[in-house]
Amino acid sequence: xxxxxxxxxxxxxxxxxxxxxxxxxxxxxxxxxxxxxxxxxxxxxxxxxxxxxxxxxxxxxxxxx
Amino acid sequence: xxxxxxxxxxxxxxxxxxxxxxxxxxxxxxxxxxxxxxxxxxxxxxxxxxxxxxxxxxxxxxxxxxxxxxxxxxxxxxxxxxxxxxxxxxxxxxxxxxxxxxxxxxxxxxxxxxxxxxxxxxxxxxxxxxxxxxxxxxxxxxxxxxxxxxxxxxxxxxxxxxxxxxxxxxxxxxxxxxxxxxxxxxxxxxxxxxxxxxxxxxxxxxxxxxxxxxxxxxxxxxxxxxxxxxxxxxxxxxxxxxxxxxxxxxxxxxxxxxxxxxxxxxxxxxxxxxxxxxxxxxxxxxxxxxxxxxxxxxxxxxxxxxxxxxxxxxxxxxxxxxxxxxxxxxxxxxxxxxxxxxxxxxxxxxxxxxxxxxxxxxxxxxxxxxxxxxxxxxxxxx
Numbered sequence: 426x427x428x429x430x431x432x433x434x435x436x437x438x439x440x441x442x443x444x445x446x447x448x449x450x451x452x453x454x455x456x457x458x459x460x461x462x463x464x465x466x467x468x469x470x471x472x473x474x475x476x477x478x479x480x481x482x483x484x485x486x487x488x489x490x
Numbered sequence: 491x492x493x494x495x496x497x498x499x500x501x502x503x504x505x506x507x508x509x510x511x512x513x514x515x516x517x518x519x520x521x522x523x524x525x526x527x528x529x530x531x532x533x534x535x536x537x538x539x540x541x542x543x544x545x546x547x548x549x550x551x552x553x554x555x556x557x558x559x560x561x562x563x564x565x566x567x568x569x570x571x572x573x574x575x576x577x578x579x580x581x582x583x584x585x586x587x588x589x590x591x592x593x594x595x596x597x598x599x600x601x602x603x604x605x606x607x608x609x610x611x612x613x614x615x616x617x618x619x620x621x622x623x624x625x626x627x628x629x630x631x632x633x634x635x636x637x638x639x640x641x642x643x644x645x646x647x648x649x650x651x652x653x654x655x656x657x658x659x660x661x662x663x664x665x666x667x668x669x670x671x672x673x674x675x676x677x678x679x680x681x682x683x684x685x686x687x688x689x690x691x692x693x694x695x696x697x698x699x700x701x702x703x704x705x706x707x708x709x710x711x712x713x714x715x716x717x718x719x720x721x722x723x724x725x726x727x728x729x730x731x732x733x734x735x736x737x738x739x740x741x742x743x744x745x746x747x748x749x750x751x752x753x754x755x756x757x758x759x760x761x762x763x764x765x766x767x768x769x770x771x772x773x774x775x776x777x778x779x780x781x782x783x784x785x786x787x788x789x790x791x792x793x794x795x796x797x798x799x800x801x802x803x804x805x806x807x808x809x810x811x812x813x814x815x816x817x818x819x820x821x822x823x824x825x826x827x828x829x830x831x832x833x834x835x836x837x838x839x840x841x842x843x844x845x846x847x848x849x850x851x852x853x854x855x856x857x858x859x860x861x862x863x864x865x866x867x868x869x870x871x872x
Contacts, residue, residue, distance in 0.1 A: 426574060426575075426576070427573075427574055457574050460821070461819070462819035462820070462821075468708055468816075469815050469817070469869065470818075470870060470871065
């Protein structure tokens with residue numbers, strides 16, 4: 426897979442008092458020229474490949490905006 | 491010497507065990523209609539009379555471990571060209587492997603009327619590779635949950651049999667391989683295509699491996715690949731046996747990647763437990779589609795009404811089939827009249843069960859506001 430960009434996406438949920446909780450939720454990635462929404466889930470072939478390339482030092486996942 | 495039985499006929503115990511052997515009955519010994527239509531009733535057959543050995547022991551339905559073996563389901567489109575390794579260009583569940591080769595192929599569903607099949611998939615090089623070095627394969631990776639009954643990797647490993655119809659513009663030796671997910675156990679068999687442009691039926695029986703690790707969960711257990719490109723990196727001359735290592739082709743594999751005029755075409759792929767290739771099991775379109783949707787589906791969802799306020803608005807979109815694993819999502823189509831955009835997100839509580847469509851930064855309230863998206867959810871094995 427040719428992964429040209431990867432960025433975490435956060436999700437913020439608010440409780441009844443309006444207190445926010447933000448969690449890292451997914452990765453938006455451009456793979457082979459297409460935009461994909463990739464879950465943070467081992468066993469997903471796109472996530473596994475992203476992490477393989479991160480561990481190999483050939484890809485960096487940028488922080489969420 | 492013929493004789494006649496008369497009077498009270500043959501008494502109980504009159505025919506000794508083993509007395510009537512096949513040698514005693516001529517091949518034409520039973521005249522036509524000599525067994526009446528109601529002669530062999532349920533009561534005449536003892537509970538344990540018809541053993542597994544009498545009908546081969548294979549299950550009577552849902553034998554085929556391959557999904558979309560008759561190439562009828564094409565949710566991604568009926569034709570597509572790969573751009574890299576491990577992609578699903580068109581036909582559901584069938585992936586193309588290039589193993590670092592620069593050649594590219596188009597996978598196109600064909601309309602046929604041959605041997606009971608209405609569809610096949612044709613692989614045609616769109617970019618040739620004349621090196622003969624890399625592997626070019628068409629494969630399907632089978633989920634461990636669907637093969638755990640084979641007991642592979644244990645002393646009770648079951649034999650399986652692969653059958654398929656294949657044709658090519660080229661004649662010669664072709665190969666098919668079976669590997670585990672770790673790629674450290676391989677079985678390669680070769681077969682011959684003797685006549686160009688003509689479907690030929692092939693069967694290959696594989697003895698169950700008694701060692702190696704074979705997934706029994708949502709991961710890939712058996713990696714089935716049909717090779718159509720010449721290769722040296724993953725070829726072996728040790729055929730029809732399990733070998734340690736990662737091999738997908740037989741030495742001398744025919745190479746269709748030499749010309750864009752060549753093709754490799756296949757249908758009726760069936761992989762079943764046992765040493766007998768039974769007739770292809772035609773499943774209903776709906777059943778086959780549902781099986782495919784565990785690995786890839788196109789979902790859609792949206793909202794219409796009067797937004798209560800401005801913010802992100804999300805709706806949950808349950809999948810038609812629970813996914814093998816949390817899927818990768820791709821937005822295909824969207825529209826809205828009230829937000830800065832429409833995005834797709836994974837499900838909140840269980841990503842294998844649903845996704846979500848979001849109106850991002852919804853800034854217009856009032857009547858008749860809407861947002862909508864169609865997206866793919868991909869949890870394929872590759």
